Amino acid sequence: MTTTYKSIALRGVAAGAIAGVASALVQLLVTEIPIRAALAVEEAREPAGDGHGHAHGGEGELVSRGAQVVGGMLGVVVVGIAVGLVFATAYALSKRWFVDRTPFSRSTAFGLAVFGAVALLPWLKYPANPPAVGDPETVNHRTALYLGVVVAGLVIVWGASRLASRLTAQSQPVRVTAVLLAVVAAVAVVLLAFPAPPDTIPADMPVTVLWQFRLSSLAQLATLYVGIGVVFGLLVDPATRRAKADAPVAVG
Amino acid sequence: MTSPAAGLSAVRVPKWAFAVSLLGLIVTYLVLQENGLALGASSELLHEFFHDGRHALGVPCH
Ligand SMILES: [Zn+2]
Numbered sequence: 001m002t003t004t005y006k007s008i009a010l011r012g013v014a015a016g017a018i019a020g021v022a023s024a025l026v027q028l029l030v031t032e033i034p035i036r037a038a039l040a041v042e043e044a045r046e047p048a049g050d051g052h053g054h055a056h057g058g059e060g061e062l063v064s065r066g067a068q069v070v071g072g073m074l075g076v077v078v079v080g081i082a083v084g085l086v087f088a089t090a091y092a093l094s095k096r097w098f099v100d101r102t103p104f105s106r107s108t109a110f111g112l113a114v115f116g117a118v119a120l121l122p123w124l125k126y127p128a129n130p131p132a133v134g135d136p137e138t139v140n141h142r143t144a145l146y147l148g149v150v151v152a153g154l155v156i157v158w159g160a161s162r163l164a165s166r167l168t169a170q171s172q173p174v175r176v177t178a179v180l181l182a183v184v185a186a187v188a189v190v191l192l193a194f195p196a197p198p199d200t201i202p203a204d205m206p207v208t209v210l211w212q213f214r215l216s217s218l219a220q221l222a223t224l225y226v227g228i229g230v231v232f233g234l235l236v237d238p239a240t241r242r243a244k245a246d247a248p249v250a251v252g
Numbered sequence: 253m254t255s256p257a258a259g260l261s262a263v264r265v266p267k268w269a270f271a272v273s274l275l276g277l278i279v280t281y282l283v284l285q286e287n288g289l290a291l292g293a294s295s296e297l298l299h300e301f302f303h304d305g306r307h308a309l310g311v312p313c314h
Pocket of ligand 1: 132303307314
């Protein structure tokens with residue numbers, strides 16, 4: 001019975017763990033390929049190995065490369081669990097979000113919206129970069145800009161849900177068109193208002209590696225956030241449980 | 253607007269749920285963003301351990 005907050009929160013944790021593991025597997029099988037290529041570029045840059053304050057592997061490293069791969073995957077799972085918990089709480093609090101739909105479609109739509117706000121929008125404004133790109137001096141500035149876009153994205157999602165509930169008197173096509181136009185306009189304002197990425201891409205970074213990394217990163221983010229929405233929806237939707245009860249041997 | 257809440261929207265969210273959510277956000281910050289602001293020198297180890305995950309999730313890194 002998903003009638004208490006606690007049971008919903010536990011489902012959020014489970015959904016986050018499952019989507020996190022899926023995203024970590026994408027990392028291991030896909031994203032690590034351009035990361036390895038980028039690290040090779042970095043290594044070629046400093047054959048003398050003189051410390052530039054930050055070792056991405058190589059001599060004098062704080063954490064070995066193998067541990068970074070495992071730690072990176074572990075980090076994705078931990079973030080998945082933490083986000084799943086916040087996701088479940090936001091879901092339980094949302095009294096406006098597609099209340100007329102099934103829990104599964106509500107959760108999936110919510111997951112897509114979160115992906116758009118906290119992953120796709122910042123990715124469009126400040127595309128993900130592999131190691132060996134980016135000046136350590138500007139990391140705090142870049143982090144502040146990035147978080148600013150994330151917050152702006154969440155405000156847009158919240159605003160869209162407010163607008164949709166205010167327009168319930170209108171017909172559905174009018175409502176959907178109005179909300180979509182408002183979202184597109186708000187996204188355009190955010191993309192124009194925030195400054196361009198402060199760092200330039202080093203000339204020695206192959207464009208193919210850069211874009212392979214960026215697309216892998218986007219696939220991984222989609223797996224994580226949309227995955228949380230879909231799995232959480234499956235876990236909280238009573239329809240799923242009824243189907244399971246009908247065929248208990250079907251799922252191991 | 254008191255439309256009959258379908259499914260789960262009728263769940264009562266207790267106050268401690270906000271503390272739990274805050275904890276989730278802090279964990280996310282520590283794994284993805286911490287660059288010495290909260291933990292000082294020991295953040296270096298944390299940063300390096302989660303390093304590939306940070307890049308993979310598109311968070312700004314050095
Ligand atoms: Zn890095």
